[in-house]
Amino acid sequence: MSNMELSESIRNEIISQISNCQPEELTSVKEFIESMREVSESRIGEVTLCRIIQRLFARSVNEFFSAEHVSMQMTRERILRYRASTSPDRINLPIIDMSLDVAFDDVVASRRSIRDYLARPLSIESFSTLLKRSFGKNGCEDGYGIRDIPLYPYPSMGGLSSFDIGIVVQNVESIPCGYYRYDQVGHALEPIISGDMRLALQDVTFESEWLMYAPIIVVVVNNAHAFTWKYHTRGYRMAHIDVGAAIQSLYLSACSMELGCCAVAGFLDDSINGLLGYDGLDQYVSIIAGVGEPAIPLLARGAQR
């Protein structure tokens, strides 16, 4: 095959591949091709893949600040992603007194990753307070031409809250074991999988046997639909920053209530996504965290240092 025929066949292959793309994927392909052209025109002797990718991401910055582009992509569903639970099995969580009787300095000084928990159920009051304080709606504001977009205890890119919160209940007073979605606005649980999930979770995690004894495991699930319409590929980077802010919110809230928590990245991506029902592309588990009453009180640990 001549060079000409070869490039013709590659061209046809590329055309056939991109004709199957979704509109959002096509935007990324176009960005990539544009960035390649810019790089080759800039007379850089050696163009590394790393540099091309860097340009691709840099280009997105200009693009996502273009009001015209954003307004074309903006829909009410994309921005107001909040979905109230409609399940008849929805569990409304009690509204509790959110006042703190511990100094913020003590909370920050005592925060540690805790993997040893007391073998007793988490009270419904503690469970409800922890979820509300860490992840529950705590305000709203108008934006993107839409009224009352929910706000949360953690910051997020564009205020879009790019993830969902799942909870594996293993030992909580009056809540059956299983996997639930936390409705952050309605402060309620929506059942997704019922039953004891401890052994199944052991299969998809490693070096985390102690998770068996955590009364709850918080699951942070990234949702690409929440941010790619505005931030494109660059959104994936910031989605991880959103998750970091949310995890710190969980750590500090847990510590403020004398609960221990530990983030866990030691899991098999495809297996945990499969177990919990996520496709691994648009929705994927970003981090999980065990929470429970610490075997040694946290604030006492802080005082010992």
Ligand SMILES: Cc1cc2nc3c(=O)[nH]c(=O)nc-3n(C[C@H](O)[C@H](O)[C@H](O)COP(=O)(O)O)c2cc1C
């Ligand atoms: C993103 C992330 C992933 C983590 N993954 C694990 C893990 O898989 N297993 C574990 O035991 N601890 C994990 N940790 C906890 C760290 O080991 C812990 O934060 C670190 O040792 C510092 O201790 P400290 O949190 O008590 O200050 C993780 C923490 C973060 C922030």
